[in-house]
Amino acid sequence: MPKIAIGAEFLKAMSNIPKSEQKRVREFTEKFRKDPTQSSINYEPIHDVKDKKVRTVRIGLSYRAVVLHPPKGDVYILVWVDHHDEAMRWAKNKVFEINSETGGLQIIDTEIIEKEQLENEVADEVEESNKEENQKYLLFDEFTDKQLQKIGVPRLLLPSIRKLENEEELEQIREHLPDEAYEGLLSLAAGFSFEETLDELGREPDNEEIDPDDFEKALENPDTKRRFATVTSNEDLLDMLNAPLEKWRVFLHPTQEKIVKNKNRGPVRVLGGAGTGKTVAAMHRAKFLVEEVFTNTSESIIFLTFTANLAKVINNQLDSIVPESLRKRIVVTTVHSLANRILKRYDENFQTVSSREVREQVKHAWEIAVSTEELGFDESFYREEWEDVVQRNGISSEKEYLRAKRIGRGTRISRLQRKQIWKVFEDYRSYLNRHNIKEWVDVVREARMVVERNDVVLPYKAAIIDEAQDLHQEDYKLIRTIIPEGPNDLFIVGDTHQRIYKNKVVLSHSGINVRGGRSKRLKVNYRTTEQIRKWAVSIIEGLPYDDLDEGLDDQKGYKSLLYGLDPEIRSFSTLEEELSFIKDFVQNAIMNQVELSNLCLVTRSNKLIEDVYEPFFKKEGIASVILNPNDTNQGEGIRLATMHRVKGLEFSHMIIASVNAGIMPPKNVLVKAADEVSRIDIIQREKSLLYVAATRARDYLVVTSYGEKSELLQG
Numbered sequence: 001m002p003k004i005a006i007g008a009e010f011l012k013a014m015s016n017i018p019k020s021e022q023k024r025v026r027e028f029t030e031k032f033r034k035d036p037t038q039s040s041i042n043y044e045p046i047h048d049v050k051d052k053k054v055r056t057v058r059i060g061l062s063y064r065a066v067v068l069h070p071p072k073g074d075v076y077i078l079v080w081v082d083h084h085d086e087a088m089r090w091a092k093n094k095v096f097e098i099n100s101e102t103g104g105l106q107i108i109d110t111e112i113i114e115k116e117q118l119e120n121e122v123a124d125e126v127e128e129s130n131k132e133e134n135q136k137y138l139l140f141d142e143f144t145d146k147q148l149q150k151i152g153v154p155r156l157l158l159p160s161i162r163k164l165e166n167e168e169e170l171e172q173i174r175e176h177l178p179d180e181a182y183e184g185l186l187s188l189a190a191g192f193s194f195e196e197t198l199d200e201l202g203r204e205p206d207n208e209e210i211d212p213d214d215f216e217k218a219l220e221n222p223d224t225k226r227r228f229a230t231v232t233s234n235e236d237l238l239d240m241l242n243a244p245l246e247k248w249r250v251f252l253h254p255t256q257e258k259i260v261k262n263k264n265r266g267p268v269r270v271l272g273g274a275g276t277g278k279t280v281a282a283m284h285r286a287k288f289l290v291e292e293v294f295t296n297t298s299e300s301i302i303f304l305t306f307t308a309n310l311a312k313v314i315n316n317q318l319d320s321i322v323p324e325s326l327r328k329r330i331v332v333t334t335v336h337s338l339a340n341r342i343l344k345r346y347d348e349n350f351q352t353v354s355s356r357e358v359r360e361q362v363k364h365a366w367e368i369a370v371s372t373e374e375l376g377f378d379e380s381f382y383r384e385e386w387e388d389v390v391q392r393n394g395i396s397s398e399k400e401y402l403r404a405k406r407i408g409r410g411t412r413i414s415r416l417q418r419k420q421i422w423k424v425f426e427d428y429r430s431y432l433n434r435h436n437i438k439e440w441v442d443v444v445r446e447a448r449m450v451v452e453r454n455d456v457v458l459p460y461k462a463a464i465i466d467e468a469q470d471l472h473q474e475d476y477k478l479i480r481t482i483i484p485e486g487p488n489d490l491f492i493v494g495d496t497h498q499r500i501y502k503n504k505v506v507l508s509h510s511g512i513n514v515r516g517g518r519s520k521r522l523k524v525n526y527r528t529t530e531q532i533r534k535w536a537v538s539i540i541e542g543l544p545y546d547d548l549d550e551g552l553d554d555q556k557g558y559k560s561l562l563y564g565l566d567p568e569i570r571s572f573s574t575l576e577e578e579l580s581f582i583k584d585f586v587q588n589a590i591m592n593q594v595e596l597s598n599l600c601l602v603t604r605s606n607k608l609i610e611d612v613y614e615p616f617f618k619k620e621g622i623a624s625v626i627l628n629p630n631d632t633n634q635g636e637g638i639r640l641a642t643m644h645r646v647k648g649l650e651f652s653h654m655i656i657a658s659v660n661a662g663i664m665p666p667k668n669v670l671v672k673a674a675d676e677v678s679r680i681d682i683i684q685r686e687k688s689l690l691y692v693a694a695t696r697a698r699d700y701l702v703v704t705s706y707g708e709k710s711e712l713l714q715g
């Protein structure tokens, strides 16, 4: 049977043609997959085309598919589809070559070469008369042709690359370059060595000869898989055709592919800045595990998140990549809901702090407990001490508390003071017990004990953990207990720059060892433009971020291959002016046919949404909906949410409003900080929150304030 492949560009081109014609294209594609050699498919050569391997096939009266059929091997690749004239125009200057150094199949647009040749002829004359001035610094002078080809530059484009003087010029020709070449060149231009760049591109060390005519083999190459997918079944094909623009479902970055498909001896940790495809990698990993590792029908895996909205999104997205027969063996839920479910089998009567009412009770419990204190500390000191020392370390007795290390706490206390403080904690705990209230940490801890006693046996063979930075140390202990150590046991993805809750963890303290070769990084941002990414990173620049273990993480080498407009950071004198700007921004998007559900406005608090922005949009007659994590189908309307709520989500247009002094960070939270250490911590978390909100934007970001702007925007 001939080998069939489809290009990402083909799918994109298909989504751009009228719906009525798309049906015909789908029918053709299905026929083509069955047998591309059948007599009813008539391949016609194109005259005046650079690449003689290219053919076209008629679809209906006016559309053409462009097919690559190399002379060697039995390979047919669908590369483009369009109206007859456009298809011819597209194919005219394209050359399809296997890069002799990487083995990847590349599409090279030779138009740029011809344009440059013309320019060169003119320039040569000037150059002759002006030789002195031409001793310029060229961006890639220090690298050999072979090195440039090894990072992915096509042979034909070497002369164009050689001429580049700076990163702006590189950016101007990026659309003519295969992704890996652009990504590699950006890395070299940023000062990374050739070896570091190869590593970031996910290249395997050379071990095989590359045959530049073997297209069948080239289809297996990781660079090729960024843009071409081999079709093995009709199910595969329908999956691709049904969501032609969702590239993440089919085309992975070589680094993602490697992380997803590697068989590991133990837990793996994957770090990566916002938008680097961690969740995508995690979902493909889940698919890989049920398809190729835990293949027995009685074996399940569990996919855990911190927030309910992300669990919901992942549940839906997994449906679109995992075959139905395997899908039921992947359970997606939050750690809290898993723990709750385990514990409820034993104790039905407890309440968790998930309702406003119970939270009020907890507040009351603290007030009562602290009311008898004699040391002069305020309530926030006790709460922080409770969270950061007692609950983080699972302390349950005075004896343990007296011995506990108080890492990261700013206020020194004596042994005697500890004894008095413990009394407050005992009062607090006894209030909770009397009212059957459990903090989430308690639920998780007690659930672990149930599992440890073997009272509940869970069927999971492996766990995948997203939003790893926000899980609590106890959460990891529960996970470790459910999934004992073993090959391919845990796959943990996260980004500590996005830590917006207090839960700092050290994986090894929960018996999870990710050291050695089992720590990976994703560095290419697929979501946000480079302009937005840079602005977001500038907010958190210079702050210390851990790596979920005992090391540090940074944002070195991160990049986006997408370009766009700079974010608009606007300060206004009054709220009315801010609202008027937001209205213009939204109306402009509406005029440009952007669906309202692609717009999101976030603020620091729910109250601002409810009191200011929701009534404002209502008054202006612009549909809006408050984002509900439990409902992914909320209909038309601009999304309104708190910054916390949008973690893990994305929108083409993001508005971050009311970034005023006193609101971000909230004055009442800062005032209550127990000491300077805690204040610094709060500010870092606020910066992370702004970073999270900003990196939800795909194309446009506006950040607005009125009155005095937040100190976070002062830089």
Ligand SMILES: Nc1ncnc2c1ncn2[C@@H]1O[C@H](COP(=O)(O)OP(=O)(O)OP(=O)(O)O)[C@@H](O)[C@H]1O
Binding pocket: 247, 248, 251, 252, 253, 256, 272, 273, 274, 275, 276, 277, 278, 279, 280, 281, 495, 498, 525, 526, 527, 647, 648, 649, 650, 695
């Ligand atoms: N290989 C890929 N090809 C195309 N798009 C991709 C790929 N990987 C990820 N994306 C897209 O990039 C965006 C970000 O991906 P994802 O949500 O997995 O990133 P993340 O690292 O988990 O982000 P965050 O931590 O900011 O929530 C999504 O729109 C996703 O579809």
